[in-house]
Amino acid sequence: MGGPVLNIFILCYVLCSNFQLFAANELTANYSHKNLPRVPNSLPSLTTVLDLSYNEISVLLTSDFSSLSKLKVLNISHNNIAELDTEVLKFNNDLEYLDLSRNSLRNISGTFPKGLRHLDLSFNSFRNLSVCKEFGNMLQLEFLGLSAEVIKKSDLKEIGTLQLHTLVLPVENLLDYEPGSLQMLNTEKLHIVLPMGNNYYAFMHTDPYVIMYDAFRTSTSLELSNIFFFISHPNFWRSLSGIVDKHSILSTLTLNNVGLLWTDLVAGFQAVWQSSVEYFIVSELFLLPVIDKIQFNYSNTLMKAFTVKHVHIEIFEFDQNDVYSLFSEMMIPNMTISDANIVYMLCPSKNSDFIHLDFSDNELTDDIFQGCGTLLSLEILVLQRNKLYRLSKVGTMTAQMTSLRNLDVSQNPVQYKDGEGCYWSESIVSLNLSSAEVDESVFECLPVNVETLDLHNNQILTLPAGITKLKVLKELNLASNRLTNILDCSYFPSLAVLNVEMNAIETPSSDFLQKCMNVRAINAGNNPFQCDCDIRDFISREKQSAGDITGWPESYRCQYPESVNGILLKDFYLAEISCNTIILLVVIFITIVAVVISVLCLCKFLDLPWYFKMMWQWTKTKHRTNATNRNPPELHKSFIYHAFISYSQHDASWVKYYLIPNLEKEDGSIRICQHERNFVPGRSIIENIINCIEKSYKSIFVLSPNFIQSEWCHYELYFAHHRLFTENSDSLILILLEPIPQYLIPSKYYKLKALMAKRTYLEWPKEKSKHGLFWANLRAAININLFSPEEICIA
Ligand SMILES: *[C@@H]1O[C@H](CO)[C@@H](O)[C@H](O)[C@H]1NC(C)=O
Numbered sequence: 173m174g175g176p177v178l179n180i181f182i183l184c185y186v187l188c189s190n191f192q193l194f195a196a197n198e199l200t201a202n203y204s205h206k207n208l209p210r211v212p213n214s215l216p217s218l219t220t221v222l223d224l225s226y227n228e229i230s231v232l233l234t235s236d237f238s239s240l241s242k243l244k245v246l247n248i249s250h251n252n253i254a255e256l257d258t259e260v261l262k263f264n265n266d267l268e269y270l271d272l273s274r275n276s277l278r279n280i281s282g283t284f285p286k287g288l289r290h291l292d293l294s295f296n297s298f299r300n301l302s303v304c305k306e307f308g309n310m311l312q313l314e315f316l317g318l319s320a321e322v323i324k325k326s327d328l329k330e331i332g333t334l335q336l337h338t339l340v341l342p343v344e345n346l347l348d349y350e351p352g353s354l355q356m357l358n359t360e361k362l363h364i365v366l367p368m369g370n371n372y373y374a375f376m377h378t379d380p381y382v383i384m385y386d387a388f389r390t391s392t393s394l395e396l397s398n399i400f401f402f403i404s405h406p407n408f409w410r411s412l413s414g415i416v417d418k419h420s421i422l423s424t425l426t427l428n429n430v431g432l433l434w435t436d437l438v439a440g441f442q443a444v445w446q447s448s449v450e451y452f453i454v455s456e457l458f459l460l461p462v463i464d465k466i467q468f469n470y471s472n473t474l475m476k477a478f479t480v481k482h483v484h485i486e487i488f489e490f491d492q493n494d495v496y497s498l499f500s501e502m503m504i505p506n507m508t509i510s511d512a513n514i515v516y517m518l519c520p521s522k523n524s525d526f527i528h529l530d531f532s533d534n535e536l537t538d539d540i541f542q543g544c545g546t547l548l549s550l551e552i553l554v555l556q557r558n559k560l561y562r563l564s565k566v567g568t569m570t571a572q573m574t575s576l577r578n579l580d581v582s583q584n585p586v587q588y589k590d591g592e593g594c595y596w597s598e599s600i601v602s603l604n605l606s607s608a609e610v611d612e613s614v615f616e617c618l619p620v621n622v623e624t625l626d627l628h629n630n631q632i633l634t635l636p637a638g639i640t641k642l643k644v645l646k647e648l649n650l651a652s653n654r655l656t657n658i659l660d661c662s663y664f665p666s667l668a669v670l671n672v673e674m675n676a677i678e679t680p681s682s683d684f685l686q687k688c689m690n691v692r693a694i695n696a697g698n699n700p701f702q703c704d705c706d707i708r709d710f711i712s713r714e715k716q717s718a719g720d721i722t723g724w725p726e727s728y729r730c731q732y733p734e735s736v737n738g739i740l741l742k743d744f745y746l747a748e749i750s751c752n753t754i755i756l757l758v759v760i761f762i763t764i765v766a767v768v769i770s771v772l773c774l775c776k777f778l779d780l781p782w783y784f785k786m787m788w789q790w791t792k793t794k795h796r797t798n799a800t801n802r803n804p805p806e807l808h809k810s811f812i813y814h815a816f817i818s819y820s821q822h823d824a825s826w827v828k829y830y831l832i833p834n835l836e837k838e839d840g841s842i843r844i845c846q847h848e849r850n851f852v853p854g855r856s857i858i859e860n861i862i863n864c865i866e867k868s869y870k871s872i873f874v875l876s877p878n879f880i881q882s883e884w885c886h887y888e889l890y891f892a893h894h895r896l897f898t899e900n901s902d903s904l905i906l907i908l909l910e911p912i913p914q915y916l917i918p919s920k921y922y923k924l925k926a927l928m929a930k931r932t933y934l935e936w937p938k939e940k941s942k943h944g945l946f947w948a949n950l951r952a953a954i955n956i957n958l959f960s961p962e963e964i965c966i967a
């Protein structure tokens with residue numbers, strides 16, 4: 173069941189580990205170092221880059237690449253291919269880059285795809301270069317790598333029509349060279365790789381002088397790698413002056429991987445010095461023991477830049493001045509001596525032409541160029557990665573360098589101690605003091621006219637008060653220090669670019685906005701921002717003037733409080749109200765007012781107090797009747813009715829259709845006494861009424877203006893005679909059917925006035941919704957267990 177899925181998974185695991193998808197249209201398949209005996213099949217047809225280098229492939233077949241119509245880069249170097257029929261590439265018309273170097277190719281048949289820019293056939297076993305006859309029409313070709321045992325003019329004639337950028341020619345198997353062959357080529361740069369180890373003996377048999385003579389005359393740029401064998405040819409470098417001269421087209425000479433005796437080396441320098449060469453680069457130089465002072469003729473040179481880098485010196489004793497003086501006296505604009513372990517450099521003995529000196533990656537100390545007054549033209553001095561310790565010494569070094577503009581002393585253990593004294597050349601406009609060990613005291617010792625100041629990766633905590641203003645400082649880099657706030661820019665009135673990323677800034681202070689008005693680009697990313705009210709000024713600054721905050725928004729994230737850790741500042745939102753006390757107070761006030769108003773509205777429109785009153789009364793009554801019902805029934809023995817109802821004839825319909833139906837339950841457990849209904853003939857109305865009242869647990873009066881005018885007179889009299897009843901007004905229930913203005917109540921009805929004043933009546937609500945509660949209340953007031961009339965008879 174899961175078989176195919178699993179297989180696809182495994183297949184994908186095996187294949188995908190060799191693929192990398194870059195852009196949507198770039199698929200790289202890397203099979204380098206896989207011991208493959210042949211080209212893997214089932215390569216994705218969209219593959220654009222295929223690396224098959226360092227394998228054991230000996231044969232290429234048409235089927236290997238026929239499906240890869242998008243292939244641009246094919247690297248098959250370091251394999252065992254001996255023969256190649258270019259037919260195998262006939263379907264790869266997009267191919268631009270083909271590396272077949274370091275195989276065992278002896279012959280190639282057919283032609284390569286026309287669009288190739290880079291074709292490397294170097295370090296193979298070609299007998300001759302007849303293969304080049306096929307390249308004449310490859311007009312896109314920029315890079316060509318070749319190698320052969322026999323080099324002849326006729327073989328190279330065809331490619332002489334091509335405008336090459338670089339031609340690489342290893343000569344390790346060269347047995348026979350026809351003079352003038354290289355000069356057939358048309359290339360900007362020629363790179364000749366000389367043999368190493370045992371192969372150079374074979375090379376010696378071909379007169380190296382002849383091939384060198386041609387090499388120096390072929391291109392404007394020449395690189396020679398592996399120059400060791402000339403040790404046995406001491407005269408070679410001395411005779412070099414006969415090879416290169418002022419009229420050669422060669423202007424850039426690079427020597428790579430060089431091991432020579434000092435005398436031979438200096439002889440070589442001398443020959444190059446007075447030739448057409450303008451840029452001379454020596455890299456990976458192995459100096460051999462025995463160094464003597466050698467006279468050097470500095471005159472008559474076209475040299476502009478001299479570079480020595482990566483010098484390896486075996487430990488032996490020599491007078492260092494013999495070496496350093498050779499360089500310090502050179503009258504050229506540009507000199508670089510880097511990664512050469514030099515511990516010192518001499519001050520030129522007379523006014524020097526040096527404009528640009530680069531001594532990076534050495535062992536130079538604070539003594540360098542102290543009191544040196546001959547570097548008057550020097551504009552750029554690079555002393556990166558040396559052993560400079562004291563900033564005050566670095567300052568005095570520049571004292572007489574009146575043209576110095578750029579000084580790079582980065583990556584030195586430089587420190588500044590308070591009160592050390594400080595002097596800088598006023599011409600300095602750019603100082604790189606990054607990755608040093610200075611703290612904030614450095615601000616007391618800086619060149620006054622500096623415009624660009626790089627202090628990143630130091631120990632600066634803050635900007636000390638009272639430092640001298642740097643009036644023209646435009647660009648200040650304080651990244652990777654220990655700042656807790658953005659600077660007070662008032663010391664730097666011209667500051668336009670400020671970098672304070674990766675510091676300890678939690679809350680960028682808000683007054684920097686005013687003080688750093690002129691700063692048009694600020695980078696404050698990757699700081700541990702504290703996301704609270706204070707940070708909103710900073711965020712709103714970005715929103716106002718979009719674009720001047722570098723790295724926004726990705727590099728700006730909240731670190732504290734924990735709840736917002738990792739959130740982008742851009743997405744951090746804190747409502748205005750939680751930060752502004754006035755607004756907060758206003759809002760609280762408004763809320764209170766609103767609550768009060770809504771409570772009032774509720775009271776007015778829903779009559780809440782009425783409900784509360786009714787509920788209160790209902791609970792009270794319930795409580796009371798429960799208590800009464802628990803008592804022995806003797807108390808109620810005298811009652812036959814639950815209630816007596818008195819009303820005016822005008823209100824009879826309400827009593828008949830509303831009151832009675834709502835009070836009397838169907839089971840007849842509530843009994844009502846009406847004086848009309850329960851009329852005992854022969855008695856007066858008053859007697860009947862009194863009879864009813866006395867046999868009823870409660871007396872209900874339905875009050876209305878009519879009732880007062882027609883009925884109340886009966887009761888006023890009665891109440892006057894029965895003080896007892898007056899005291900126990902608990903048995904009275906007044907229902908106010910209609911409002912009764914006070915003036916309507918005649919003054920003689922003092923009892924009624926008193927009851928009305930006490931407001932101990934139930935008002936008949938007009939709203940239907942309130943009726944339920946009204947009835948419930950009324951029922952609760954009269955609900956009591958009474959003996960039925962039959963039970964009384966039995967008793
Ligand atoms: C393929 O992998 C090798 C390391 O095994 C690496 O050196 C090479 O650059 C890779 N090739 C490509 C085209 O990325």
Ligand SMILES: *[C@@H]1O[C@H](CO)[C@@H](O)[C@H](O)[C@H]1NC(C)=O
Pocket residue numbers: 204223225245246247269271
């Ligand atoms: C093969 O050539 C490609 C293209 O330049 C390159 O990226 C890759 O690194 C080379 N492979 C190795 C192992 O150097």
Ligand SMILES: *[C@@H]1O[C@H](CO)[C@@H](O)[C@H](O)[C@H]1NC(C)=O
Pocket residue numbers: 255278279280281
């Ligand atoms: C390639 O070289 C081999 C011998 O090294 C030879 O037998 C063969 O005919 C050559 N092929 C071509 C096309 O020149």
Ligand SMILES: *[C@@H]1O[C@H](CO)[C@@H](O)[C@H](O)[C@H]1NC(C)=O
Pocket residue numbers: 278279298299300301302
């Ligand atoms: C060049 O080499 C090929 C084989 O690699 C050979 O067939 C041809 O004869 C050689 N040409 C000359 C002129 O030696």
Ligand SMILES: *[C@@H]1O[C@H](CO)[C@@H](O)[C@H](O)[C@H]1NC(C)=O
Pocket residue numbers: 446469470471472
């Ligand atoms: C230096 O070389 C120039 C010519 O290149 C020559 O005229 C001059 O005499 C030489 N000076 C010395 C001291 O050898």
Ligand SMILES: *[C@@H]1O[C@H](CO)[C@@H](O)[C@H](O)[C@H]1NC(C)=O
Pocket residue numbers: 476477505506528
């Ligand atoms: C000096 O060298 C530097 C760095 O290699 C280069 O940027 C500059 O253009 C050179 N100046 C001259 C005059 O060659």
Ligand SMILES: *[C@@H]1O[C@H](CO)[C@@H](O)[C@H](O)[C@H]1NC(C)=O
Pocket residue numbers: 556580582583604605606607624625626
């Ligand atoms: C200062 O030097 C460092 C290397 O030490 C370099 O990365 C940085 O770009 C330089 N700064 C300036 C402003 O050139």
